[in-house]
Amino acid sequence: MYRKSVEAYVTVERDSPVESNDPHAMISALLNELLKRMNLFKSNLKGDEAALRKRNEAYARSIAILHALQGSLDFENGGEIADNLFLVYEFARLQLLESFRSGEADRIDVAITSLREIAGAWDQMDNPLANSAM
Numbered sequence: 001m002y003r004k005s006v007e008a009y010v011t012v013e014r015d016s017p018v019e020s021n022d023p024h025a026m027i028s029a030l031l032n033e034l035l036k037r038m039n040l041f042k043s044n045l046k047g048d049e050a051a052l053r054k055r056n057e058a059y060a061r062s063i064a065i066l067h068a069l070q071g072s073l074d075f076e077n078g079g080e081i082a083d084n085l086f087l088v089y090e091f092a093r094l095q096l097l098e099s100f101r102s103g104e105a106d107r108i109d110v111a112i113t114s115l116r117e118i119a120g121a122w123d124q125m126d127n128p129l130a131n132s133a134m
Contacts, residue, residue, distance in 0.1 A: 024125070027072065031119035034065040034092075038112050041096065042105050059100055066093045088114055 041058035044051040070089045073082040095111040 028122055030065050030069055031122060034062060035115055037062045042108050045103050045105055062096055
């Protein structure tokens with residue numbers, strides 16, 4: 001299932017660096033790309049027309065990545081970890097939406113911090129396939 005979600009993201013976002021047969025590497029790349037896009041969104045919340053275009057593009061890509069990450073979760077085998085990751089991804093999505101509406105960065109900072117912790121933990125996993133929520 002993760003492959004289908006990631007392929008859907010790659011189809012929409014042709015310039016994405018996510019192209020691998022390694023599920024762990026794909027999720028790692030998605031998390032890193034998500035953090036990059038969310039930071040770009042945050043840095044362009046306000047500004048001129050060019051900044052708002054960057055904000056809108058970063059927002060759309062962030063949402064697409066979050067959907068790909070949510071779709072990659074294996075709830076049957078991932079148990080509580082998959083459930084918790086889904087909630088974190090949903091939280092990030094809601095914070096993006098609220099920041100988009102309000103133009104304020106406070107909410108997005110909390111989501112970025114949470115996702116950065118997940119990305120760091122994911123990158124440090126010794127045996128990614130044995131303990132993954134995918």
